[in-house]
Amino acid sequence: MTATENIKIEKPPKGASIPAKEGIKKAILGVFKKALETEALDAIMIPVKVPETESYAWVLLKDTTLLENADPLPPVMTIQGGKVLSDLTKHGKINKNIAAVLRPCETRAAVELFKLKQLHFENITLISIDCPGAIPLSEYLAEPEKSKKSFDNVLDKWDGDDAVRKVCQICYRFSLPTLTNAPASDLHIGLSGNTKDDVLLIPVTPKGEKILERLDLKADSSLQKWETKIKEIKKIKSQRRKKFNHDFKANISGPEKFTAVFDGCINCHNCQSVCPICYCQQCYFDSATTKLSSEDYFRRAKERGALRFPLDTILFHLGRMSHMALSCVSCGACEDACPMSISVSQVFSLVGEQTQQAFNYTPGINREESLALQDYLEDEFCEVETPSECEPTNSNEVKENV
């Protein structure tokens, strides 16, 4: 729990309740259809099932007939939505009024990319949705029908079924706080847990309120029931995460075990190319600098007695970790993309959480907060200095200078 999550506001927020007689997804798509028809939105960015195959792709659509194949909450996360939104707006804001429907981890990635100046939020209404997790991509592609059924089952029961990815089973940020003073998304879709009669549209920012206004929806339903349910699930998942991380840490700690986890790595860099946070145009690990001369290889082989190829796979993972652990949103895209089924996202999630805790920072939960590495206090972390130089007199002097 970080400071942002503990902020309390006096007036309890309310949401617009949408009846969902024909299922949650139909109800949500109905709202989007109306939004497009009334021109409250110019277009919507939403996952759509690709014809002929079982896969999903992001489609920026205006044509409401395309909405029939759309799915606001597909059983798999094929492409990280934050990355898609960044591709769309990296080179400047868009002039059309569009909405993007993202899972919470995708929303948080989008917010992180916004902070990294890789995304523009102007004219974009970010719609986040409560997410029960996603099915591992490889499992889904092997048995799509079975996976769809098990996903519906998870969505029904709202408990970390074994069917979803490991990183989803232990995800306690499956919903987003709807605090108006610390916004992540503009509009949040609350799926009210085990009762499937209605869907809550919760406006977070003025942009979200405007959409509801244009659709003649009144935000007058209490969020209490939804909030209680979310809290309940959060508690279960947090405990599960704590236990899992505790056990998992014992399996990956120390140079030998850590090496063992990544031993199968074939250096394909898939994890890096699908990672929403790895936004660099040229990654150091893809550059020519990593290619050495044969003398250098021989020197290194001599030092260690032998040399393993491909070179520096562990350095790649450790280096990537030290670059992006603070912004890791634990979306699990890296693990889905790994051809060797290495538990990449579980390691990154664990390391990310501990690093973020050191800075009391939660990536992507608040747009107004600055990145941990782009900010500093003059008086902090004195314990890391050698020798530690944080006598009170010293720090006072610094303050006076400001």
Next chain:
Amino acid sequence: MEKEYTPQIIGFLCTWCSYTGADLAGVSRLQIPPSIRVIRLMCSGRIDPLFVTKAFISGSDGVMMMGCHPGDCHYQKGNYYTRRRYKTINSVFESLHLDTERIFLSWVSASEGVKYAHVTKEFSDKITGLGPNPVKKEIFL
């Protein structure tokens, strides 16, 4: 006779304070441990976490990060960022139970030749006590 173990330590020093401090230590004829290999940077803020992890994985026994005292940075705030980066590397290493003892951060100003000699000796002694970096012998790394 068994050869005495001398560790290999990489030091990243900022040119304005720590490097000048190290220079002063040399000019003052203070004893500096032979284990230190200095890399001069324009600012400690130039230190990419990757420099440190690379040095560590490549088998350095220790990595030093040194810069101006907080508030004294030649570029106003580079060392504040360094401190946060150090904290990041430290947390990553800590969560994986890698040897955080082998990395250290210190502020040495241009006039603190004595301090430079002192902290490097202490760090070098500590690393000598810890022995060679275990990753040195890992082939699958």
